Amino acid sequence: MVQYKWIALSNTSLGVFMGFMNANIVLISLPAIFRGIDVNPFTSFQYLLWVLFGYSIVSAILVVNIGRISDIFGRVRMYNLGFAIFTIGSILLYITPGTGSIAALQLIIYRIIQGIGGAFLMANSAAVLSEAFPPNQRGFALGLNGVIGIFGGIAGIILGGILASIYWRDVFLVSVPIGIAGTIWSYKSLKQLTPPNRNQSVDVIGNILYAIALILILVGITYGILPYGSSATGWTNPYVIASISSGVALFLVFLYVETKVKDPMFRIDLFKVRAFTMASLAIFFAQIAFGGLQLMLVLLLQAIWLPLHGIPYSQAPFWAGVYLLPLLAGFGIMGSIAGRLSDKYGARVLATVGLVILGAGLLGLTSLPYDFNYIIFATIIFIMGVGNGLFVSPNMASLINAAPPQHRGSASGIRAMLTNTGSTLSIGLFFTIVIDVLYLNLPGTLTSALTAVGAPQLAPIMAKIPPTAALFAAFLGYNPVKTILSQLPASIVNSIPSSVLATITGKYWFPTVIAPAFMDSLKIAFYFSATLVFIAAVISALRGRTVIYERDMMKTSDPK
Template identity: 25%
Template sequence: MELFSSKPGDDGLPGRERGFAMAAVMTVTTMGVFDGSVVNIALPQIARSLNVSPAAAVWVSNGYLLSAAMTLAIFAALAARLGFRTLFALGLGLFTLSSLGCALSSSLAALTGMRLLQGIGGAATLSIAPAILRTVFPSRLLGRILGLNALLIAASTAIAPVLGGAMLSALSWQWLFVINVPLGAIAMALALRAIPGRSEAVNKPFDFVGAILSAVMLGGLILAASAFSQSDGQEVTSSTLTAAVAYGLVALIAGGMFIRCQRRAANPLLPLEIFRSARFSLAALTSLASFISQGMTFVALPFLFQSVYGYSAFASALLFLPWPAGIVLVAPHAGRLADRYSPAIISSVGLCIFACGLVLLALLPEHAQPWDVVARSLLCGIGFGCFQSPNNREMLSNVAREHSGYASGVLAIVRTFGQCLGTAFVGVILSATAQPALKNVIQQDLAVRLSLWAAAFATVMAIVFSISRLRDRAKQHKPV
């Protein structure tokens, strides 16, 4: 297999060691995706088991997201000081042990606390996973391995709800966390063997002020988004609006102070020089806009399938499967093409297909046939699969190799916040369309259509950012 064959002049690890490192990274990636998907499905059972309200149980999910988001930038900086292997192993160990703690929790407070720790461990591993793949594999294979990684995420996303639902029907919710323990042990053995350690000592002081400001900024954004996304289609109350505005202001102030601090710091948490590369910055903006779009669609479609069309939760899950299936079909080939041709062109084509799919979903008839829904969802998945791995390759390959950890952290941050902002936007639209004079089905149908059109608009913005890279490339190659 070409992924594990070596050629003269290859950077990275020898072929066999690549396989072990790839297995470690992809095992952890699968654990993270599976954990995030099945916990949401298990929330009703968790609420009943712990005798708490569904609203309180939501923090089992939000706590993980909050702690992960607040620490992404911190771990991207620590990677340069600790090395990939040490940071990955520490994060994996924390994630695995806190998974066991989740399974043993007998109260909501204990479970939420363990989920907070689990989010920190997950952030430590997932924030540097793409950077590890770049370090392990030669540059000529970077697009291909990122395509396989995208395939794995899509396949896990598709399988997780079905497998999780099957487990919950036969076992208690605690087993959803227990399964991480043996997988974590296997990944730890592989990681300690194959993932490279620190190549040279980095003894520069750590930017603690920048770390605190980044955590406050990212945490404030998550909390502001969560305040809107939990409205459940009800009108936004004054207290909810006040809380969201307060969190947003805190995030804005902390963000301004963070940027000022990074410009002045001798050893910044996040070197702003990586954004001097226009292609890197445009790829990051492209990723942010596309994940906003995907986040909106992932929240809107269940409302369309269940509340408007009247399908069951299981049937809705089946209708959703074509999206990740499209990514599985296309992502490896898109990654392979990105190693030979311009990733910006390939990702731009993918975004155009994605936008067409979203417009077709927004134009679904009132009584759509299942095959029609499947075809339009599949088109979205094909477009997103064509976009994702080439765009990730563009981000990682347009920074110096020693800054791979920072680039990987930025990639994780824009993905996380794109999805969170997309969820928040749907919450705002659901609240804005909640009118007493309208029937509930009509309200939700209107909200879904508006959300899908807004997602299509966000994708058009992503296309604009993506095409701008082509003009930037033309300028770079223009004869002087």
């Protein structure tokens, strides 16, 4: 008979495979999706942000609540529910009925439903695994689980490229059979090994305060990226300032309330364990540093490198995913190895070295020109993937092992919340740095380039285009110059010589013009990111000895 731990590993791996696959399918297929619903890329970047961020924001808000509720009512039951909700969200995305902005809003709502299902899965998968595997095998199990997720990401890139070229709705349908199979299989095969403590009450006040606080913070970060008035970003928008400051204030109130209630949802007592605290902080800082990196590399490839190497804008999203496979491969190769090593040697050295490698890779990216040699680029991102794999599995095992068995749903929820919140904050910071630097440098650069090429009449128009719009147009697979020209009066377009039009709408002119300013902005972002990674490495090194709760702390007082 198959041991239960392998059943748990295979089922949770199916969940993480589906999650990673879905994330990359959506990322690769966004051009086809936005063309399919007929949305203009220059007026749709707020929709694009919410299609990208809605899932992670909702997951970040819910995972701690769900983790705590799962400790009370049963992790397996909540995990099963996650599969079902995710599948329902996928079906709704497939049948999205509208077009234009209405369809974009529908997609956002249905992605949020997917995010709710994803939160149930994320909050409980690590806890289900930690119950099924003994302490000396948890690193291996969590690492292998992550590696299978990477395979899901690779499958998402390939399937996204294929399905998006056939019919945009199919990119959502592919998750449905996996979701149905996972729902049935988890319902029939998973067992609740740690009895839920139903004598505890649900922390209603804490849940409400936490949800409102995190919604305000993450929504503020999202709208901080968008233009406001004459500013390239919205950080001076009074609503953004009020949203983030109110969210932070409410979060502080929430933390105070959690010290007073009998059964808190956010178990602050877990942070009394040094290994848990340092693992949590390392996750947060590393995720801020790394969470937005893949999106920035996708933009670099789609907006500049791929067009310069002859790839049409319409095909660039798919090829960007293909050219980033070394990053996933590095993580996949090292993830399971690092998890097994952490079971034997502990997490401190492995996770710390992994972060140092990741930081060195970020510094390596700053040395690249915009028309870089792909072999060098692939080597750097592969090494970064190795560093990330060396960090993630041991650090996650360290965090879960340090928590009491009956509170591992809460611990897993805290980990997922820190991951998703850090990722959203990371994307906001990366975009802010890139957009602000482009806002300062790009208008003058475009004016000079248009005058030199023989289209000075376009300079005042192009100089007013927000960098956000130009970047997102390229991200969605549109030629930014062609898209701008399509919206101008025919009299202006007809005044430009045909040879000049052919030059500025070709694959090479816009990437060449924007590249120096874009690379300057990316270098600043990479230096900032490397600094955060090295801070995370110091935190990781300070975690102390490996703590396995069942072995080291059963004789001490247990957080109640």
